[in-house]
Amino acid sequence: MIEVNNIHKSFGDTHVLKGVSSHFEKGKTNLIIGQSGSGKTVFIKCLLGLFSTDEGTISYDGKIYSELTGDEQRDLRQEMGMVFQGSALFDSMTVEGNVMFPLGMFTKQSKSEMQDRANIVLKRVNLIDAHKKFPSEISGGMQKRVAIARAIVMNPKYLFCDEPNSGLDPKTAILIDNLIHEITQEYDITTVINTHDMNSVMEIGEKIIFLKNGLKEWEGSNKEIFKTDNEAVTDFVYSSELFKKVRQMYIEERN
C-alpha cells in the first residue's frame, strides 16, 4: 500500500501541490485525474521519487521514502514498474532486449532464463511475435504493451502509468486499460494511473482522485463518480455531450 500524507511541491514561486493526502491499496487500480496543470504529473513523479517533496511524506508499505538512504531509495525503485506516456523504450535494444533489461541489471539469471521470463511476460501482453523487432518497427499500441511487459518483468509491488493510452485509438486504449487492470489483480500490484481518458475512469477506476489546482478536490470510485454532486468533478468528467447524456440516463434509471 502507498500512503501519501500532506505532500507539497513548489517550483520557484509556483506552488504545484498544496497538501495532497491519500492512500492506494494493493491489488487495486487507482486513477489520478484532473485538468492539465492540476499537478497530476508532478504528483506521480513525487510518488516515483523523481521529485522530492517540500513537505509531507510518502510511504511504501510502511517505508517512508524521504527517510531512506540513496541506496535504499534505489532498492525500493527496483520494486516499482513504470509505463511512460511515450513508452520510453530503449531505442538501441530489441523488444526482447528492453524486457530483459531489468533482469540483466538486477538478477543473476542466465541469458536463457532471462529469455524465458521475457517470453512469459511478452506472451502475457500478446506480443510474442515481436520480440526480435526494434521499438521503431512496432506500432504505438505495441510499444505500450512492451512498456507494460518491461514494467512487470521483475514482479513489481507498485505499477505506475502516465497516460498509458494517450495517442492510441479507442479500441487499443481499452485493450491497454484492461491489460493493466488484469495484471494489477493477477500480480496483486498497487497500480496508480495518471489519465485524462474518461473511458479509463469508467472502466477500471476502482479508486479515483481528482486533483484541482494542486489540491485533492474529490476521491471515490467509478461507481461513485456517477453520483457525485461535486461541480468541479462533474464539469471535468462530463465535459463532453456524450458523457452528459450517459450520466442523465444513469440518474433517470436510478430514479
Next chain:
Amino acid sequence: MNYLASIGSYFIMIKEVFKKPTKWSVMKQLILKEIDELIYGSLGIIIFISFFIGGVVAIQTALNITSPLIPRNLIGFATRQSVILEFAPTFTSIIMAGKVGSYITSSIGTMRVTEQIDALEIMGVNSLNYLVFPKIIAMLFYPFVIAIAMYVGIFGGWVAGVFGGFSSSADFVEGLQLDFIPFHITYSFIKSIVFALLIATIPSFHGYYMKGGALEVGKASTTSFVWTSVVIIIVNYVLTQLLLG
C-alpha cells in the same frame, strides 16, 4: 551566478558517476560499445586530418625558410614539434569535441527527452553511472588515438616535404631527430588524458541536464561543443604553463 551553479552541478555529476556502479557484466558490454563508437569510430577522421595538417605544417615551414643559412632539416624539426606539442593533442581534441562531443550530448539528450533516463532511474539504475562511466573509460584509450595522430601527422609532413620537393628525406628525418626531448611526448599524453576526460564529461553534462524537446537537443549539442572547446583551450594553456613553463 548561473555559470557557478553549472560548474557546481558538473562536479556533483562527476561524483554521482562513480556511485552505485552498474553490474560488471553489463558495464563491460557498454564499455566495449563505447570504445567502438568513440575511439574506433573516430580513427578515420583523425587519420585524414592529421595527415593533411602535418603536410601543411611542413609546406608552410619550407615556404618560410628564405635564408640559405637556415638548414633544411628545420622542416622536419618544425613538423615534429608542431604535431607532437599542439596539433595532435589539442587540434585533434577540438575535432573530437565536435564529433564525439555532439554524439554524446545528442544521444544522452534524446534519452532525456524521451524519458529513457527517467525509466533507468525508476528501475533503480544509477543512470549517470550507466551512461557516463563507460564513456569515461572508453576515452581513456584516447592517447592511442593521439599517438596515431602524431605518427600520421609527421608522416604527412614527410610526404609533403619530400614529394613536394621542399626537403630531402634525409634532411627531414635528421630534423625529426634533432634535439628531441622525450618529455614532450609525456606532456602531450598528459594533455590528451585530461582532454579525453573533458570530452567525455562536458557533453554528457549538457545532454543529461538538458530540458525541452528535439530543438533543445540540437541547441545542447552546439552549446556542449562550444564549452568543451573553450575548456580545452583554457586547460591547454594552464597545462602548458605548468608542465613546460
